[in-house]
Amino acid sequence: MQKSIYQQTGLAMLFLGIGLVSACSVPPKEESPMTVKHNYIVLLDLSDRLIVQQNQPERDKEIIDHIYSLFEKKVKSALYVKSRDEFKVVVAPQLGSRVRTDIFEDRLYVDMENIPMVHRKRNEAERKTAFEANIDSLYKEAIFSSNPEDYHGADIWKYFYEDLKVDYSRDTLTENYLFILTDGYPIVGKDQVKLREVKDQFPDLNIVLLEASPREKDMEWDRIMTVWEDWFDKIDIKEYTLIKRGAISKEKEQIKEIVNEKLTASN
Template sequence: MARYLTIIMTIVCAWAMAGCNEIEEAVKDAKKDGSAPPKDNYMVLLDLSDRILYNNQQQVPKDIQVIQSIYAAFKSKLNAKDPTRLYFTVNDKLKLMVAPQRTTSNEVYDLAGNLRLTLASAQPEQKAKMLEETEKNFNTLLPQMYKKAVISNNSTSYAGADIWKYFNEDLQDDLEKDAQNTLFIITDGYMDFESLQGRTSRNNRYTSCVQIINNLKKAPDWNSRFKEGDYGLLPVNKRFPNLKVIVLELNPKDDWTGEYNLLTTIWSKWFNEMGIKSYAFIKDDNINEINESIEKLLKVKLPSSANITSVSWTPVTESDPEITKAAKNRTNTQIQPTETPTVIENAPEAAPKKENSKSYNSYSSYAYSEPAEVIKKEKNVKEREYIRTSAVKSQIDTSSIHLRTNPKKPISKPKEQVTFGPAY
């Protein structure tokens, strides 16, 4: 009996060793081959401005489903490159980012920093496992991130998402020289941001789509005026020829029939001026229509929406701890009024910066802070003297005096059907 057990154990060990040897040999062969499939670099940029309040915050689960679909497309590409699902020679990359926005907390940027996958950094035998773990992170952390992004149910509490700043300062660092770079921008399409310092309008070039639309929407020949007047967004003096861009969830207002066409015309001109020739637009719609659009643009097959993890979202209310915490933080950063407000109100207007000014704070995936307002020397002297004198007289605490903030942004836009802009 003992003899039979010994034989069986020997056979089992031999099978196990054979299996291990096969894996080792596969890894060695992949390393020897040296021929890696074309590399893809997917970047997902989120606009977390007041658009996420749309339809009682039901824009949030839509966003999450769209991000999950992009991840599914990324995974489908990987599987096409390596049907073995081992991904030994695949070095693709996916990264989720939040557009610079003053009212977005650091916690949101921290969570976004965990939503990325860089296969090149993993050992070949660990790549499949890394893919599975990243997918779980997306399903778990995305709802948490959006929960912290909802800081209020009032649109005026949100600063605009500064997509222009991302293109100007950070996009270049996120590109991979040896890859096909694809940037997905999830936004309503209006590119409104609060800070106009250093980006003042000039010669029909503006800092947001709304400014252009308001100038042209009442003109029956808006298209001719747009071209002849050289209307558009302020240019970013950089070029990105090795980049594809897909703008998702465009949500034009419905009070003017030409809104969507002008909106996409503005974006198209901006892209072309940066040397971006491959771009497309997808309107906000039900997830199945959006998935179909993604499949056509990326030439992939996505799993049905029933096979993608469903998102259950309970709207955040003003009584939720996260909103209470965010409101408290905003209160702590607001300026405390002084006894003589004329020091602020009658101060001379801030001098505009030059477009290429180096005085902007840098943006990273983890934090964003709004640059301080430029104040003329005369105003500084008067204000410091006033604060010093008042502090001596009344022994006030000057540590709580901060710059004034006044976020303003239009309310969310109504929903529209999906259509396409220029295809790849």
């Protein structure tokens, strides 16, 4: 016997109700949490240290390449597609510099968020090859004379005062690192201990100063350490490491430990 129209409608409503209950019982899909962003800034002192210190350009390039490899590992750990990491090389202001700073800084900047997903992993080797070639070109251009008197000092303080606020990421889920390759003081001239305060704040900025090369006499290392430490305390930089020029393998290991220690702490 055929069911009446009322019975058919009732059954349809029953099945619809069951479907709605089932749909409501399925928990909503959770969005995957945003990954930590790693922002690597490498600040270069391209003064006469390049020719005064033995093998300095080669040492610099090896250290930069090491930091870049740590950046690549972080990108891989985020499976490429989730990476928001940045890597940039910047040059400290230097009076009379012949380096085409803007051009090189643009070429030596990698922002994973600006790279299409399909190219992030596929073009990794190509990006690194181009990066290394541009580093080589930068140092060839920076070494324009064999006479130390032809070079002016690099003003690291001026970078902090004018440019760091642009390179520093204020994304709340970011680890900011500033690696400074220099041989001595943060400012040029006679007033090396009279550093004006930098008004911009850089919370959670982790600074690693590398290749400091004080004279063996006059306790210059102690003076350099004091200048940097007093200045960092004044501008409220809480995390910093000052590394004296030594065995480059040891310096690279220290860099790796600092980066990995911060990563472990954030997890």
